[in-house]
Amino acid sequence: MNSTRPASLFPLRIRGLRYAPDGREVLGGIDLELGDEGITLMLGPNGAGKSMLLRALCGLLEPCSGEIIWGDGPRPTQGVMLVFQQPMMLRASVLENAVLGLRPAGLRRAERRARGMAMLARVGLADRVADSARQLSGGERQRLALARAWLTRPRLLLLDEPTASLDPTATAQVERIIREIRTDGTRILMVTHNLGQATRLADDIVFMAAGRVCEHTPAQRFFSRPQSEEARRFIQGELPWRMTF
Numbered sequence: 001m002n003s004t005r006p007a008s009l010f011p012l013r014i015r016g017l018r019y020a021p022d023g024r025e026v027l028g029g030i031d032l033e034l035g036d037e038g039i040t041l042m043l044g045p046n047g048a049g050k051s052m053l054l055r056a057l058c059g060l061l062e063p064c065s066g067e068i069i070w071g072d073g074p075r076p077t078q079g080v081m082l083v084f085q086q087p088m089m090l091r092a093s094v095l096e097n098a099v100l101g102l103r104p105a106g107l108r109r110a111e112r113r114a115r116g117m118a119m120l121a122r123v124g125l126a127d128r129v130a131d132s133a134r135q136l137s138g139g140e141r142q143r144l145a146l147a148r149a150w151l152t153r154p155r156l157l158l159l160d161e162p163t164a165s166l167d168p169t170a171t172a173q174v175e176r177i178i179r180e181i182r183t184d185g186t187r188i189l190m191v192t193h194n195l196g197q198a199t200r201l202a203d204d205i206v207f208m209a210a211g212r213v214c215e216h217t218p219a220q221r222f223f224s225r226p227q228s229e230e231a232r233r234f235i236q237g238e239l240p241w242r243m244t245f
């Protein structure tokens, strides 16, 4: 699998990225640079454009202007994975869902299953492999989605509110898996509304509001001395929940 990884996607540079469907500006000129290591947490009020930025990064939306520069290579065709808040599961077993991303790698079925079983054990789903994926709880489903993404050994993993509807125990389990994926060499960019989670996981924070990146700061500095007025008000709970454009 290693030989199929793209040479380098980093530094990832986003320059003047703009997306304005029907003339309504959703991304208003995003500038951001990400190095090749660590966990970046993206914060910001509802409607700030966080999910749209993740979609742009994995090619699910075409910006009207600006550019995304991946290291010194072209837009990658593999190595970037997005996990949604409510991951889609096929009407099939947990194991079959886990190994979906391995099919393009051309592995034999037995090898796919062996890798899938090992990965499901890592995320605490060893005793659920034969169950229907659609019967899993929210937390179990999220762990399965992380296992499915992790099995493809992505260089960049984009996570959109992976613990949004989970209880504290399920949240802690997902956070442990996210740390392990990072330790395994995957760069992580993750959206959350959970400030406690951001302090636990983040190396650095990207704060977005109204379609723009207001600041990108090391996590400790963000929480002790945010640079932007918007972030200061957000941390103090003063920023209006929905920004008007």
Ligand SMILES: Nc1ncnc2c1ncn2[C@@H]1O[C@H](COP(=O)(O)OP(=O)(O)OP(=O)(O)O)[C@@H](O)[C@H]1O
Residues within 6 Å of the ligand: 021, 026, 044, 045, 046, 047, 048, 049, 050, 051, 052, 053
């Ligand atoms: N497919 C779409 N076409 C046009 N506009 C969209 C589309 N999807 C979302 N939007 C708009 O883009 C803006 C940013 O949405 P986005 O989902 O990125 O916000 P967000 O920061 O992820 O918010 P939340 O914290 O609520 O998830 C919103 O005003 C939303 O209505």
Ligand SMILES: [Mg+2]
Residues within 6 Å of the ligand: 050, 051, 052, 160
């Ligand atoms: Mg969102």
